[in-house]
Amino acid sequence: MKHPIDNYWQLKLHAVKDNLEKNNFEVYIADSAAAAKDLALEQIIPALDVKTVSWGGSMSFVATGLFHTLMEDKNLEIINTFDKSLSFEEMMETRRRSLLVDLFITGTNALTEAGQLVNLDMIGNRVGAMMWGPVHVLLIIGRNKLCQDMEDAMFRIKNYAAPVNTMNLDKKTPCAKTGICQECASPDRICNYWTIIEKSFVKKRIKIILVNEDLGF
Ligand code: SF4
Numbered sequence: 022m023k024h025p026i027d028n029y030w031q032l033k034l035h036a037v038k039d040n041l042e043k044n045n046f047e048v049y050i051a052d053s054a055a056a057a058k059d060l061a062l063e064q065i066i067p068a069l070d071v072k073t074v075s076w077g078g079s080m081s082f083v084a085t086g087l088f089h090t091l092m093e094d095k096n097l098e099i100i101n102t103f104d105k106s107l108s109f110e111e112m113m114e115t116r117r118r119s120l121l122v123d124l125f126i127t128g129t130n131a132l133t134e135a136g137q138l139v140n141l142d143m144i145g146n147r148v149g150a151m152m153w154g155p156v157h158v159l160l161i162i163g164r165n166k167l168c169q170d171m172e173d174a175m176f177r178i179k180n181y182a183a184p185v186n187t188m189n190l191d192k193k194t195p196c197a198k199t200g201i202c203q204e205c206a207s208p209d210r211i212c213n214y215w216t217i218i219e220k221s222f223v224k225k226r227i228k229i230i231l232v233n234e235d236l237g238f
Contacts, residue, residue, distance in 0.1 A: 040136030075100035075119035077147030079128035080237035116146035120154035131174035163236025
């Protein structure tokens, strides 16, 4: 066999796709970040009546190149929650407005083999939009986010994703220095809202592209 690792992940991703579909998610598999972008632009988004688009923090989404392409689309109204030039008040207002768009794009911190989405947010706008508000939600999920079960997912988030995220965001938290969560009381703490999404309601409202590459943290 030429590509055993990719083959292994193909099997794992198809198994979790089946479970996600049982949980009413609409699921696609892409071989790469570039293929995920093409799938979104050529198949998923054109099938929706999308006029307004926004997103929540996701390295996976940015890694596909989809973010930069959508930013240049003059036919869409973009509510850009990644705009670092905004004041705190403007940033919060932008995130509030992002809850009523036609399409909200983001990722997930972890995905269980049973097809549950597990997340831990600082502000809550990302998980809020995943659960309610935007007409459609699109999640880009790299294979590295797949966890055996809920316990594994929560361990991954608290012991890997959160510390790495604080490092990436230059947060002043203990974990950014040590790599170890110390359940801080820092104003920069990013661990405020745990959420578990078991199923998509309305059916297929949440669309997922599983990517056979490591993406994000
Ligand atoms: S609770 Fe604080 S120390 Fe722990 S991972 Fe979150 S930000 Fe880091």
